Amino acid sequence: MKVPNLLTCNSLSLPIGIVVLLMTGCQLWSATEEVKAPSTNRIQPASPLFASALEPIKITPSKMGPADLIHLRDTYAKLTPEVQDPKQQQQMRKRLASLEMLLAEQEQEQGLTSDTGYYQQAIQTYLGIQKEEHLGEDGAHISYQLSRAYDLQGNAQASFAELSSLIQTYPTSRYIAEAHFRQGEYLYAKGEFSRAVEAYNQAVTFPNSEYFAMSAYMLGWSQFNLDNQQQAAQAFGKVLDKYLGAESWQFGEPEDEQPLRAGEQRLVNDSVRIMSLIFSYASNEQSLLSFIENIGARRYEHILFDGLAQLQLNNDRFKDSANAYLAFAQRHPTHPLAADFYVKHIDAYILGEFPSLVMPAKQGYVEMFGINGSSWATQPKSIQQKLTPYLRQYLNELAQYEHARAQLLVSRSESNTQQQHIAAFISAARWYQEYIDTFENEKDTIEKRFLLAESLHDGGQILAAITEFERYAYDIPQGNKAADAAYAAILSYRKLLNTSATDTDTSLVTASFASQEKFINTFTTDKRANDIALLLMQTRFTNKEYPVAIELANWLMSRYNNALGKNNSDKTSQIYLSASLVAAHSLFAIQDFTNAEQAYQKVLAQLNTKDKRYVDMQERLAVSIYRQGELAQTNQQLDQAVSLWQRIVTELPNSQVRLNAQYDAATLLLQQQNWSAAIALLTDFASRFEQHPLTQGIADKLIFAYEKNEQWELAADGLYEIWQQTPQQEEGRLALWTAAEYYQKAQLRSKYLPAYRQYAHTYPAPFDTATEVRFLMSEFYLTSNEDSKRRYWLNKLITADKQAGENRTVRSQYLAAKASMVFAKDAVYVFNQIKLTLPLKLSLTKKRQAMDTAIAKFDQVMAYGVAELSSAANYQIAEIFRVFSIDLMTSERPKGLSVLALEQYELLLEEQTYPFEEQAIELHESNVQRSWQGNYDQWVENSINQLSKLLPVRYGKQAITGELANELF
Numbered sequence: 006m007k008v009p010n011l012l013t014c015n016s017l018s019l020p021i022g023i024v025v026l027l028m029t030g031c032q033l034w035s036a037t038e039e040v041k042a043p044s045t046n047r048i049q050p051a052s053p054l055f056a057s058a059l060e061p062i063k064i065t066p067s068k069m070g071p072a073d074l075i076h077l078r079d080t081y082a083k084l085t086p087e088v089q090d091p092k093q094q095q096q097m098r099k100r101l102a103s104l105e106m107l108l109a110e111q112e113q114e115q116g117l118t119s120d121t122g123y124y125q126q127a128i129q130t131y132l133g134i135q136k137e138e139h140l141g142e143d144g145a146h147i148s149y150q151l152s153r154a155y156d157l158q159g160n161a162q163a164s165f166a167e168l169s170s171l172i173q174t175y176p177t178s179r180y181i182a183e184a185h186f187r188q189g190e191y192l193y194a195k196g197e198f199s200r201a202v203e204a205y206n207q208a209v210t211f212p213n214s215e216y217f218a219m220s221a222y223m224l225g226w227s228q229f230n231l232d233n234q235q236q237a238a239q240a241f242g243k244v245l246d247k248y249l250g251a252e253s254w255q256f257g258e259p260e261d262e263q264p265l266r267a268g269e270q271r272l273v274n275d276s277v278r279i280m281s282l283i284f285s286y287a288s289n290e291q292s293l294l295s296f297i298e299n300i301g302a303r304r305y306e307h308i309l310f311d312g313l314a315q316l317q318l319n320n321d322r323f324k325d326s327a328n329a330y331l332a333f334a335q336r337h338p339t340h341p342l343a344a345d346f347y348v349k350h351i352d353a354y355i356l357g358e359f360p361s362l363v364m365p366a367k368q369g370y371v372e373m374f375g376i377n378g379s380s381w382a383t384q385p386k387s388i389q390q391k392l393t394p395y396l397r398q399y400l401n402e403l404a405q406y407e408h409a410r411a412q413l414l415v416s417r418s419e420s421n422t423q424q425q426h427i428a429a430f431i432s433a434a435r436w437y438q439e440y441i442d443t444f445e446n447e448k449d450t451i452e453k454r455f456l457l458a459e460s461l462h463d464g465g466q467i468l469a470a471i472t473e474f475e476r477y478a479y480d481i482p483q484g485n486k487a488a489d490a491a492y493a494a495i496l497s498y499r500k501l502l503n504t505s506a507t508d509t510d511t512s513l514v515t516a517s518f519a520s521q522e523k524f525i526n527t528f529t530t531d532k533r534a535n536d537i538a539l540l541l542m543q544t545r546f547t548n549k550e551y552p553v554a555i556e557l558a559n560w561l562m563s564r565y566n567n568a569l570g571k572n573n574s575d576k577t578s579q580i581y582l583s584a585s586l587v588a589a590h591s592l593f594a595i596q597d598f599t600n601a602e603q604a605y606q607k608v609l610a611q612l613n614t615k616d617k618r619y620v621d622m623q624e625r626l627a628v629s630i631y632r633q634g635e636l637a638q639t640n641q642q643l644d645q646a647v648s649l650w651q652r653i654v655t656e657l658p659n660s661q662v663r664l665n666a667q668y669d670a671a672t673l674l675l676q677q678q679n680w681s682a683a684i685a686l687l688t689d690f691a692s693r694f695e696q697h698p699l700t701q702g703i704a705d706k707l708i709f710a711y712e713k714n715e716q717w718e719l720a721a722d723g724l725y726e727i728w729q730q731t732p733q734q735e736e737g738r739l740a741l742w743t744a745a746e747y748y749q750k751a752q753l754r755s756k757y758l759p760a761y762r763q764y765a766h767t768y769p770a771p772f773d774t775a776t777e778v779r780f781l782m783s784e785f786y787l788t789s790n791e792d793s794k795r796r797y798w799l800n801k802l803i804t805a806d807k808q809a810g811e812n813r814t815v816r817s818q819y820l821a822a823k824a825s826m827v828f829a830k831d832a833v834y835v836f837n838q839i840k841l842t843l844p845l846k847l848s849l850t851k852k853r854q855a856m857d858t859a860i861a862k863f864d865q866v867m868a869y870g871v872a873e874l875s876s877a878a879n880y881q882i883a884e885i886f887r888v889f890s891i892d893l894m895t896s897e898r899p900k901g902l903s904v905l906a907l908e909q910y911e912l913l914l915e916e917q918t919y920p921f922e923e924q925a926i927e928l929h930e931s932n933v934q935r936s937w938q939g940n941y942d943q944w945v946e947n948s949i950n951q952l953s954k955l956l957p958v959r960y961g962k963q964a965i966t967g968e969l970a971n972e973l974f
Contacts, residue, residue: 078104099143102130106154113157124158145171145178152187165191182214189223201227209243218247222272225279234283238296241276245305248273253302254340281312289313289325290332307333307342314349323357326350327366338373338380344392347373364406367399371436375400376443396443404436404453408460415463430464451481468513471497475520479527488528494520495537511548518544522553525560535564539580542587551591558588582611593625598632605629627653627660634666638673647673664690668699675706680714712747718756721747725760738768742778758785765798769805772812776805780820799824822869826877829862833881837888841896852892859885876935876944883928883948887955890921926955 081101088097105127131151134140140147152167168184168191175181189204205227208220225240248269265273284293293313297306310333317326330350334343351366372378374392381389411429437457441450458473471494478490498517521541525534542557561584565577589604605626612619634649650666650673657663667690674683684707691703704723711720724744731737741764748757765778779801786795806813806821836855841848863878863885894914902910932948935941952960 075108078108099134099147102127102134102147102150105130106150109154110157124154128154128158145175145180148175149178149180149184152184156187161191161194182208182211182216182220186216186220186223189220189227193223193227198227198230202231205240209240212247218244218269218272221247222276225276229279229283234286235296238280238283239300241280242296242300242303244272244276245303245308249303249305249308251301252304254304254306254337277308277312278316280309281316284309284313285316285320285322285325289317290329293329294332294336306337307340307346310346314346314353318353318356321357323353323359324362327353327357327362331366331369334373338378339383341388343380344370344374344388344395348395364403368403371396371399371403371439375439377439393443397440400436400440400443404433404440404456407433407436408456411460411463427464430460431466434460434464434466434469454481467497467501471520475523479523488524488531491520491524491528492533495524514544515548515550518548522557535561539583542584546587546591549594551594554587554591555595558584558591562588578611582608585611589625593629593632596632596636598629598636602626602629602633623657624660624662627657627662627666630657631662631666634669638669643673643677646670647677664694664697664699672706675710675713678713680710684710684714717747717751718753721745721751721753721756721760732767738764741767742774754785761785765801770812772805772809773814773816776802776814776817776820779805783824796827799827803828818869819871819874822866822871822874825862825866825869826874829859829866829878829881832859832862833885835859836885841892843897843899845896845899849893849896852889856885856889872935873942873944876932876942879928879932880944880948883925883932883951886921886928887925887951890918890925893918893921922955926952929955 078101081097081104106124109124109127128151131147131154134147135144135151148167148171152164152171155161155164155167165188168188171178171180171184172188185204185208189201189208192198192201192204202224205220205224208214208216209224211217214220221240221243225237225244228234228237228240248265264270284290284296290310290313293309297303297309310329314326314329317323317329327350330346330353333340334347334350337343347370351363351370354362354366374380374384375396381392384392407429411426411433414426414429434457437453437460440453441457444450454473454476458470458477461467461470461473474490474494474497478487478494495517498513498520501513502517518541521537522545524531525538525541528534538557538561542554542561545551545557546554562581565581565584585604585608589601589608592598592601592604605622609619609622609626612622630649630653634646637643637646637649647670650670653660653663653666654670667686671683671686671690674680674686687703687707687710690699691707704727708720708723711717711723721744724740724747728737728741728744731740741760745757745760745764748760751757761778761781765775765782769775779798783795783798783802786792786798802817802824803821806817809817832855836852836859839848839852839855841852860882863882866878867875869875896914898907898910929948929952932945933952935945949960
């Protein structure tokens with residue numbers, strides 16, 4: 006390995022004379038070094054072992070003659086002791102050692118004699134420098150140069166030892182990759198391949214090193230010499246990864262690759278050569294495939310497969326060569342070289358004289374690269390054009406070979422050849438077909454099409470043969486035999502349909518009669534056309550191809566256009582009637598109901614009334630009219646729809662569709678808000694068809710009509726009847742609720758009050774509705790002044806709200822609060838009725854108890870949190886306290902008191918009254934404060950009025966108005 010070595014230069018802080026010498030010395034390069042390849046009896050690399058795969062940069066340094074070098078060396082030797090600075094003196098010694106190396110290289114090149122070795126002086130100098138301290142980064146350089154000097158002197162062992170020291174001491178130096186590589190060289194040369202593997206493995210851990218490729222290459226050889234074939238292949242693979250790329254091949258990438266330099270190409274070629282040899286030792290292409298699976302896909306896979314195949318071909322191992330080519334083509338069928346490799350695989354069989362393998366191989370080519378293959382659609386046009394010549398050749402050969410083989414088998418009488426000759430015909434047809442698909446516009450394709458049809462027919466593929474016969478008959482002009490070919494296709498269809506395996510194949514039936522239709526349209530004057538048309542008409546109708554069936558029916562009726570009576574015994578009448586029936590049914594099926602009606606009228610004219618089909622045709626006629634009504638309804642022609650349906654009721658009253666017609670007419674009249682007419686039809690329907698399922702929905706429609714016609718009592722009666730039938734169902738509950746509302750609208754208290762009462766007692770849920778019903782009941786009795794009954798329902802409201810739980814609502818709370826207010830006012834009434842009379846203690850106790858009861862009632866009202874009721878309750882409580890204080894002051898005085906005693910009694914009453922009056926004031930003031938939050942209502946105003954009387958100075962009208970204004974604004 007040639008390794009250039011540039012001498013470093015550091016001239017800082019040196020005397021001027023020495024600096025001049027150093028500047029001259031800095032231009033020097035060391036001589037190059039070449040290590041010879043080791044000898045071995047095993048297979049060795051094709052190129053010199055240590056020839057660099059990298060082309061070194063050519064630098065032509067200025068050279069000095071031996072005399073100049075000697076002079077310069079002596080000058081350095083003389084000046085070095087004079088330098089006082091230790092660092093500078095160390096640099097001087099390193100340059101002196103470099104000069105010794107250069108001088109030794111020149112002497113060695115010139116063949117001058119040396120008693121102690123050319124490099125001994127340099128070695129001694131480097132050894133001396135190594136003993137010094139503070140070498141720093143220069144230590145790695147000194148160690149590297151010393152190992153190099155040993156190696157150039159021929160002391161490989163010492164060089165190896167120094168490299169070991171360099172690796173151990175300076176593991177991160179820039180020489181580390183080369184050091185491992187040099188050790189590998191030494192060990193490989195000694196035949197110590199296991200240790201060489203270790204060294205080279207260390208070297209390849211530096212992928213950016215200039216020694217990486219050569220290290221990987223020699224690693225492969227080391228593994229090879231150890232019979233580690235798999236590891237050897239992986240090592241050589243690293244060389245290919247380095248120069249050819251480690252990424253996988255991608256479809257559509259350009260074929261052009263950057264050319265390698267000569268040394269790189271030699272290294273790649275030799276790596277491929279030895280890898281091919283390794284794969285050939287194992288299981289040929291399988292070992293190569295396993296190798297790729299192990300390292301991952303690579304873009305240079307084709308090189309490996311080609312190298313292996315060529316190696317096997319050179320060794321006359323034709324099958325192995327073919328297998329290698331085939332393996333690549335199968336692995337990468339869209340690769341630009343896949344088809345070429347496949348052809349080489351075929352050629353290998355030809356060269357090896359394996360005729361039994363050639364045709365299957367050509368078949369494989371067609372299956373992979375042909376127009377029906379897996380890769381054709383993904384190939385660019387350029388590749389398709391490259392494939393075409395081989396496809397033409399191989400398809401021709403395959404088809405002719407199979408056809409000839411089939412005919413040969415047919416000529417034999419043995420029964421066991423029947424399946425063989427059928428398979429051969431089918432195979433021939435396959436290749437004819439692919440030839441036609443591939444070369445559709447070629448001149449010889451017509452001939453291939455005929456051969457295709459023949460092969461299919463002889464191979465028992467009747468349906469496929471029919472297709473080709475029809476192409477021959479209709480697509481390719483064939484003269485007078487065209488009609489016969491078309492008729493042969495029809496007969497073939499019939500043959501297929503007569504077999505048990507295909508008699509239910511509707512697609513086959515459709516195709517069969519499509520062929521007949523084409524015959525009729527193409528060969529109209531042929532005498533076979535009428536019979537074909539009749540069968541075709543029936544089949545098209547069966548297959549629901551109604552427009553075509555109508556055309557054929559009209560075509561047949563035009564052929565038999567004589568007037569026909571009721572006698573349907575002759576063939577002509579039967580054909581005409583069949584055509585009429587098909588036309589009528591087909592028009593009905595495509596929803597052309599107007600023409601269908603006329604067609605059925607025409608059919609009825611041909612039938613006797615005793616004919617069993619007569620009633621059915623009448624029903625069809627009625628349905629046609631009914632469908633017209635439906636279409637009119639869809640098109641918003643409502644009057645026309647009603648008219649059509651009424652025609653059925655009057656003209657065809659016995660038809661089954663009459664019920665639907667009458668029912669739908671009534672429904673449509675409801676939509677038109679013609680309530681009276683709708684009610685008439687519905688009531689008639691309900692009475693006429695009492696047991697019919699549709700009658701069950703009549704009640705709902707009648708109720709709806711009554712509602713819209715504001716016949717509330719009739720609507721309510723219907724709903725009440727529904728409730729009576731389904732009291733446990735949701736439908737019944739809603740019916741009772743609505744019936745009560747309608748009775749109320751009809752102002753029938755005798756009916757709506759029991760209905761609401763029944764609802765309230767029967768349906769506690771849903772809670773909202775039950776609450777409203779209870780409230781309505783209380784309001785009804787309020788209007789009728791039935792206080793006890795009203796309070797019964799008010800109490801129901803309160804109790805239900807308490808027990809509602811999570812169902813409780815704002816509305817139920819509000820109504821319960823209002824109900825509680827009624828009972829609170831009742832308590833106030835009782836309170837007000839009690840007068841304070843003598844004996845005062847007894848009447849006062851009753852009054853106080855009544856007061857406490859009333860206050861408790863109002864507290865219950867306030868507990869509901871309803872703002873308007875809370876202010877009212879608060880006011881009422883305040884008034885209770887105020888009235889109590891007034892009643893106390895105006896209570897009856899004891900008889901017979903003296904003036905002084907009476908005065909004392911009055912004072913005592915005032916003391917007793919004062920707290921109640923203060924409590925009243927406080928409560929009224931709290932009510933007034935509600936206005937501060939914007940809750941100003943009648944009861945707040947009443948409190949203000951009372952306060953203006955109780956505290957006129959503070960709550961005079963003008964003052965309170967101003968305060969309120971300030972609060973509000």
